[in-house]
Amino acid sequence: MTQLKEPEGFMLIAEVYKILKKYGECVNYYEKYILNLEKIDEKLDEEGKRICGFLEEYFRKVCDLDKSKKYGEMK
Incomplete structure (x- = not known):
């Protein structure tokens, strides 16, 4: 069973x-999901890369270019 504080939660x-x-x-x-994966040193799978792409696009649209660049480099 998935706990809410686990990355999958x-x-x-x-x-x-x-x-x-x-x-x-x-x-x-x-963001909490991605940060938790980084904490436990898990590599990004296809799902993680998809999420980074979503975050990159979201932050680009709200003009937070630093975060957009950060997630763009992760995918």
Whole structure:
């Protein structure tokens, strides 16, 4: 069973917010997912790269170019 503080839990919560079109909240949980993967030294799989692409595009659209560049380099 997935716990909410595990990376997969953050991803599941983010997906729910994405479906509800609450992108600000979605991005918060996607970032927690990526940061938790970095903490446990897991490499990004296809899902992680897809999420980094989503984060890059989101931050580019809200004009946060530093974060957009950061996630663009991760994918």
